[in-house]
Amino acid sequence: MTAGGQTGQSTVQPVVHGGSAAGGEAQREDKALDCVELRGVGKTFTHGRESRQILADVNFTVRQGEFCAIVGASGCGKSSILRVIDGLLEPDTGSVRVNGRDVSGPSADIGMVFQQFNLLPWKTVQENIMFGLDSLKLPKAVKRERCQHWMSVVGLAEWSGHYPHQLSGGMQQRVSLARTMAREPSVVLMDEPFGALDALTRRFLQQEVVRLWQEGERTGILVTHDIEEGLLLADRIFVMSANPGRIAATVEVPFEHPRDEALQATAEFAEMKEHIWHLLTAEISKASSYVRSRSGPA
Amino acid sequence: MTTSDASQVTSRRVAPRSSTRSRGRDPSTMVWALRIAVILLVLAAWQATAASVGADLLPTVQSVVVDGIPPLVTEGYAVEFGHTLGRMMIGFVIACTIALPAGALMGASKVWNDVLTPYAYGIYMAPRPALLPLLILTFGVGATFGFVMVLLFAVFFPLINTAKGASEVVNGPLYEMARSLQISRIRVLLFVLIPGSLPYVLAGIRLGLGMAFNGILLAELWTAYSTGGLLEAMVSYGQLPEYFALAGLIGLTAVASYSLLGVFERRVRRHRGMAVTGSFGEAS
Numbered sequence: 001m002t003a004g005g006q007t008g009q010s011t012v013q014p015v016v017h018g019g020s021a022a023g024g025e026a027q028r029e030d031k032a033l034d035c036v037e038l039r040g041v042g043k044t045f046t047h048g049r050e051s052r053q054i055l056a057d058v059n060f061t062v063r064q065g066e067f068c069a070i071v072g073a074s075g076c077g078k079s080s081i082l083r084v085i086d087g088l089l090e091p092d093t094g095s096v097r098v099n100g101r102d103v104s105g106p107s108a109d110i111g112m113v114f115q116q117f118n119l120l121p122w123k124t125v126q127e128n129i130m131f132g133l134d135s136l137k138l139p140k141a142v143k144r145e146r147c148q149h150w151m152s153v154v155g156l157a158e159w160s161g162h163y164p165h166q167l168s169g170g171m172q173q174r175v176s177l178a179r180t181m182a183r184e185p186s187v188v189l190m191d192e193p194f195g196a197l198d199a200l201t202r203r204f205l206q207q208e209v210v211r212l213w214q215e216g217e218r219t220g221i222l223v224t225h226d227i228e229e230g231l232l233l234a235d236r237i238f239v240m241s242a243n244p245g246r247i248a249a250t251v252e253v254p255f256e257h258p259r260d261e262a263l264q265a266t267a268e269f270a271e272m273k274e275h276i277w278h279l280l281t282a283e284i285s286k287a288s289s290y291v292r293s294r295s296g297p298a
Numbered sequence: 299m300t301t302s303d304a305s306q307v308t309s310r311r312v313a314p315r316s317s318t319r320s321r322g323r324d325p326s327t328m329v330w331a332l333r334i335a336v337i338l339l340v341l342a343a344w345q346a347t348a349a350s351v352g353a354d355l356l357p358t359v360q361s362v363v364v365d366g367i368p369p370l371v372t373e374g375y376a377v378e379f380g381h382t383l384g385r386m387m388i389g390f391v392i393a394c395t396i397a398l399p400a401g402a403l404m405g406a407s408k409v410w411n412d413v414l415t416p417y418a419y420g421i422y423m424a425p426r427p428a429l430l431p432l433l434i435l436t437f438g439v440g441a442t443f444g445f446v447m448v449l450l451f452a453v454f455f456p457l458i459n460t461a462k463g464a465s466e467v468v469n470g471p472l473y474e475m476a477r478s479l480q481i482s483r484i485r486v487l488l489f490v491l492i493p494g495s496l497p498y499v500l501a502g503i504r505l506g507l508g509m510a511f512n513g514i515l516l517a518e519l520w521t522a523y524s525t526g527g528l529l530e531a532m533v534s535y536g537q538l539p540e541y542f543a544l545a546g547l548i549g550l551t552a553v554a555s556y557s558l559l560g561v562f563e564r565r566v567r568r569h570r571g572m573a574v575t576g577s578f579g580e581a582s
Contacts, residue, residue, distance in 0.1 A: 086478055106478050118475035122493045131489065135480040183479070 035219040036062040036085060036187055040094035042244075043080055054080050056244035058094070062236075064186075067213055067220040069230035070238045071276065073284050077245025078223040082189045085221065086112050098187055108136060111185035115192040117172040119164040125175050126151065126160040132179035150178040154208070170201035174208070181212065190222045194229065206232055210257060227276045231269060232259045239276060241283040248283045251276055357539045366543030375528060375544050382525040383551065385441050386514040389448025393510070394503060396449075397456035401502075404457075405464020405495070418461075422454040430520055439521035444514050451513030452506040459502025463495025470494075500563040504556060511552045 041058040044051050054077040062068050070078050083089035084096055087105040096103040098110060119128050126147060133143040151157045154174040164172050173193060180188060190209075194202040210233060213220060224230055230237045234253055241248040253272070255263055263269050341359055348356040357366070370376040404411040404418075429450075437443040467473055472494055476486045518526025525548070532541035 088474060088478060106480050108480065112475075112478045114471060114475060116471055118471045120472065120489065120493070123489075131481070132479050134485060135482065179479075 033063045033065075034061045035064040035066070035099060036221065037097040038081070038085070038094065039097075041081070041084060041091045041096060042093035043077070043084065043089065043091050053244040055084070055091070056246050058246055060238055060247050060250065062187075062219055062221060064219055065217050066235050067222070067233060068236045068238060069222045069224055069234035070240060071224055071227055071230050071280065072240030072245065073242050073280065074225060076240045076242035078225075078240055079191050080245065082112065082191050082221065082223055085187070086110050086189055088112075108183060109185055110187045110189065111180035111183050113173075113176055113180050113188065113190040113193045115195045117164070117169075117176045117196075119172055119175055119179075121164050124161050124163055125156055125167070128164070128175055129179045129182055132183055136183060146182045146184075150182040153181075153212070154178045168201070169197050170205060173197060173201075173205060177205075177208070177212075185218075187219045187221070190220065192223055192225070194226075195224075202229075209233060210259075214257065227273050227280070228264065230276070231255070231272055232264070237276060239279045239283065241286065249279050251279070353538075354536070357542060362539045362542045362546070364539075366539030366541075369540050370543055370547060373540075375525075375540070376547065378528055379525045379544065379547060379551075382444075382514060382518060385444045385524075386448055386510050389445040389514065390452050390507060390510040392445060393449045393452040393506065394456050397453050397502070397506070398460050398499065401457045401460025401499075402464045402491070402495070404461035405466075406468050406491070411461065411465070418454060418457050421450060422458075426450055427516065430516075434521065439523055443521060444517045444523070447513040447517035448510045449513075451516075452510040455505035455509065456499065456502040459498045459505070460495060463498025463502075464491060466498070467491050467494035497563065497567050500559065500566060504559040504563060507559060508552065508556055511548070515548065 038058050038060055041055055042053070043055040044053045046052075058077075058081060060068075070081060072078050080089060084091050085098065085103065087103045087107060087110070098107075101109075103110075120131060123131060129147045129150060130143060133146060136143070138146075148157070151160055154177060156171060156174055156178065159167065159171065164175070167175070173196075177193070193209075194205055197205065206229065209220075212218075222230070222233060227237075231253055237251045237253060238247045239249040239251065240246065251272075255269070344356070345359050348358040348361075353361065400414060404414050426447075433446055434443060437446050467490060472490050473486070476490050481490070515526060518524050519530065520526070522530050525544070529541060529544060532538070532544065
């Protein structure tokens with residue numbers, strides 16, 4: 001994780017850029033370090049005769065080693081962006097590049113952690129992690145070694161022979177995290193990975209993720225609707241608008257790691273949270289009036 | 299592992315046992331006790347009815363046990379029923395051989411689902427007994443006719459359930475996860491699609507087996523062939539104890555095979571951490 005800045009007694013002035021490519025993104029000069037790059041991405045879903053534009057002209061870049069969060073209201077297309085980056089969803093317009101290559105489908109470079117864990121219920125912890133390594137052209141001994149390593153990292157070595165239904169939600173999500181990380185992708189996408197967990201387990205796993213990021217040079221994109229989570233984990237936060245989804249603003253997070261409960265209690269943290277909240281509510285209100293104007297008078 | 303994780307896992311394991319103890323009564327024991335009570339009630343009602351209408355119309359329970367059961371072995375009725383079961387199983391295997399791949403295709407492909415669904419429901423909704431004369435003319439009155447009847451009766455549930463199971467997997471999160479991990483098609487089939495849809499497939503097979511019993515007996519009763527012929531002859535010649543004993547054997551065999559498959563299905567569900575109750579037509 002890159003250190004975004006410093007905390008202090010003075011009031012933090014949030015650095016906010018507009019959502020377009022000509023805005024904040026253009027100001028950055030370290031283009032060579034761009035790891036994930038979305039340009040003019042649009043996506044429309046069609047169900048029968050009805051079609052709905054989910055994403056429109058989505059532009060952003062994420063630097064190598066950076067951890068970014070995407071926050072937005074439910075249904076604004078946050079998860080669709082991750083699926084586009086992962087190659088699970090093909091955009092109708094625009095381009096997606098990861099590590100300088102166009103994304104045409106899932107690749108070993110990108111790993112995804114899902115909200116609902118998506119573990120195979122008929123496989124044990126160890127088998128689930130090994131399943132993740134299945135498509136990698138590695139000797140079996142290396143796969144086994146990686147599996148053991150990541151089971152230890154996430155603290156589940158003793159539970160290797162257990163099935164998912166014998167584990168708590170937090171443990172299942174750690175298996176899911178280990179399955180993704182064992183593939184050693186350079187980009188890790190996380191789709192509300194803590195959304196289904198209780199507050200205590202969520203906080204613990206957030207700290208685990210921070211620790212994992214501090215240990216390796218990975219790029220991360222986290223989708224969340226929890227502003228605090230974004231502020232605790234990310235270097236930058238992309239605020240999304242809805243109907244259709246696009247990046248409305250980019251907020252630089254100025255706090256250094258570790259970001260703990262003490263930081264959450266500061267006025268600066270509250271101010272940042274409030275600021276992002278205002279950005280979000282403004283976008284939700286714009287989206288609602290857009291929907292109302294499209295649907296006509298009641 | 300965190301304390302909260304450990305406590306969650308521990309409480310999950312301990313809770314069911316303690317709740318059972320606190321009630322002081324095992325629900326499954328009560329269910330079995332009630333089932334036996336229902337059987338005893340039916341037998342008592344049978345006995346009372348037999349006593350009032352006379353043995354020519356309805357033999358008593360003792361008469362069925364004493365006069366009806368021994369001939370199942372001595373007269374070879376049970377062996378004949380074994381042959382019927384063999385033909386039913388052949389027809390049922392043919393039905394499953396068609397239904398499972400076709401169902402998987404329907405579940406995995408929207409196009410094939412749209413193509414095959416009208417035929418599947420056509421087979422189910424069609425008044426099959428009305429087709430009997432045509433089928434007899436086409437296939438004769440022997441074993442082939444039995445196979446065809448079993449096929450027609452039993453193919454629907456394995457087909458539709460397999461399609462449903464495959465569709466749930468293909469449109470579900472596990473399939474997306476496998477795609478994201480770039481798992482090969484054959485491994486997705488072996489390790490995601492088949493195990494994921496197995497509980498649905500087993501439920502379909504169980505329901506299909508019940509229909510197979512119906513199909514083979516209807517075919518043999520219509521053509522007075524094998525077990526069906528025996529049942530007809532027993533009624534015609536007034537051998538009612540033998541008739542009830544043979545009908546009881548058929549019923550018990552059907553219920554036993556249905557229950558055995560149910561036990562297997564529940565084991566599979568439990569092994570996969572899936573809900574044990576709730577599948578259509580399931581008895582616990």
